Amino acid sequence: MAPDQTTPEDLDSVRADQDGADEPRTTLQERTYRRLRDEIMTGRFRPGRSVTIRGLADELQVGLMPVREALRRLVAEHALTLKPNRRVEVPAMTAESFEELTEARVALETLAARRAYAAAAARGEAGALADRLEAIDLAQDRAIETGDWEAYLKENLAFHFALYRAAESRVTTPLIESLWLQIGPFLYLTRESLGVTYNEDRHKEAVAAIRAGDPDALARAIEQDIRDGMGSLPRNRLPFGPA
């Protein structure tokens, strides 16, 4: 699709987000937003990097206006921050923010998981949901075996949002997405510095909880999954960002 030859390396790496349909009828601003969103999530924007409208417009080969509105949207979603200079930057990750993000994730994602199970069970599709999640989890296991950290993160994202999306929550899901947007860069940026230890597979526990019809166990599995994942990150090296 996109014929812009600049930056030909990675067009739509993490496209498997929310919209399966990839219509070309979207606005330039929307595509610019998704593009920047993916680049932020995958850590290609280092914290503290100077992000300017004209610079990005040059880089992405689009006009100033789409970039301008895409940046503003990302700021509204807290993926970027607005400095008093009126200039946007990739925010630094601090120990406080990291701890806050973990707690907020636990609060919102256990809620979303419960709602997802309730909605799926009400439709009699709990088994199908468990099957879908299990497939994603197997793909994630393969990523672990091959040591593909980026694929691992991608499948992890797919697992969580496949679960939450089952709730069809137009309120909770966007909030969770905002949290992931804030954590994403840090996850990818630290991929080298950690030897991930997979002691227990909380995803398998979650799938089993769904099959057993136990929402409480599902919520516990999700909470532990979040705490395991966040706890394995190098908290001691925070703050991470501009000096």
Added chain:
Amino acid sequence: MAPDQTTPEDLDSVRADQDGADEPRTTLQERTYRRLRDEIMTGRFRPGRSVTIRGLADELQVGLMPVREALRRLVAEHALTLKPNRRVEVPAMTAESFEELTEARVALETLAARRAYAAAAARGEAGALADRLEAIDLAQDRAIETGDWEAYLKENLAFHFALYRAAESRVTTPLIESLWLQIGPFLYLTRESLGVTYNEDRHKEAVAAIRAGDPDALARAIEQDIRDGMGSLPRNRLPFGPA
């Protein structure tokens, strides 16, 4: 029908929001955003009303560009929604959204309350926090006595955010604000249709919990306050919005 004339009278009615400082050094877009934000929160935008850039620019006596960016920001915060026509509208409140908003509020606001107490207690300012909240609660009691529904809601907002702001959470507070933005219009729009019953004052319970140093009781008070308040609203008349 709503009086759709230019409304030059109400410039900054509910300005006492979060920033005590009212510097004129802000951008036009920022002021337009706050203006529209307040009007949405106080229910002056009925659901389903057609919101156009040029119309608002005319009405607010500002250029198209500030309105354009303010609308986009409000859409990103889920205060307004973007129709497939690329046109923004005040979203209708449905029973599902209402229930979701209640659960999300409970999850996030009990978390914020706990963090606020912990932060205040760590600074040895828990007593001062309780005093501040008590003052707001007394003002709210006066609003109840005089039957001033709008003042009641305003003090209610002040109480909750005075508490959450004590946590200095740069992550959780914005999420809660987004939820209030989505509920706000509905609260004000239904002010006529309900005889509010104040059986128990959960705010006083919250203040007592802070003074007693009991975070769990504080969280329970906040949760019950939310459920009481949301439960008293006329759920049976949902969906509320465009036919």
Added chain:
DNA sequence: TACGAAAATTCGTGATCACAGTCTTTCAGA
């Protein structure tokens, strides 16, 4: 060499215009 003021560049903000869709109105035909 170090320092600081002035000049040049770059930035965000906002205005204005052109364009291509969408919606409303109008009006001709049954």
Added chain:
DNA sequence: TCTGAAAGACTGTGATCACGAATTTTCGTA
């Protein structure tokens, strides 16, 4: 009177420019 197609008005999108503020560079002075 009702239907439906064309004309007109209106809307969001995006480009381009002007302006003032902030940043960076330059260059003269200690």
